[in-house]
């Protein structure tokens with residue numbers, strides 16, 4: 001009998017291996033490396049400092065924010081994290097329980113899967129930027145309501161303007177719809193390169209959805225390949 005903890009660890013490794021092999025298959029097995037993504041960093045250090053300053057100003061404005069009702073249930077506001085110099089930004093929907101507790105984006109089970117997806121394209125969290133449309137956890141992880149998204153999204157837009165990435169990857173329907181100002185379903189938004197204020201935008205499934213629907217991981221990998229191509 002394998003203890004639960006060991007089973008979880010094993011399934012974690014297998015998942016990591018699956019994404020890794022996808023990357024190897026696309027990049028070639030020759031050097032047994034993950035997908036050989038080109039350098040993702042886009043700016044000189046002075047640009048990076050300016051992006052950091054802008055992000056820090058937005059962070060100050062959001063400090064103890066009570067602009068929408070989501071502030072009532074939060075333990076921590078989850079602003080976003082990663083490299084201000086990165087050419088790649090992932091945008092999710094909003095914090096879940098683990099994110100709310102720790103004040104960091106994508107640190108729960110879905111976050112672990114996102115880490116593997118990022119690793120499969122030859123990067124890691126320190127080389128990308130990760131944030132959400134709403135910065136406070138919706139109760140019971142429900143989808144943010146239209147007024148909550150409308151109130152918080154302008155801060156996301158300012159983050160993206162400060163970061164000026166080469167590519168934005170929207171994780172899930174809420175992020176895609178908020179960025180595009182549309183009500184189209186994710187099936188209509190995936191599989192093509194869209195644009196957010198002139199920046200290429202690729203929409204894919206949210207890692208939490210991929211955990212529930214693992215059969216869609218191959219489709220998500222196709223989306224990541226598009227991200228790589230754009231980088």
Ligand code: SF4
Pocket residue numbers: 062065066067068069070071077134135136148151152
């Ligand atoms: S979700 Fe955004 S707008 Fe609403 S309280 Fe939190 S930071 Fe403020």
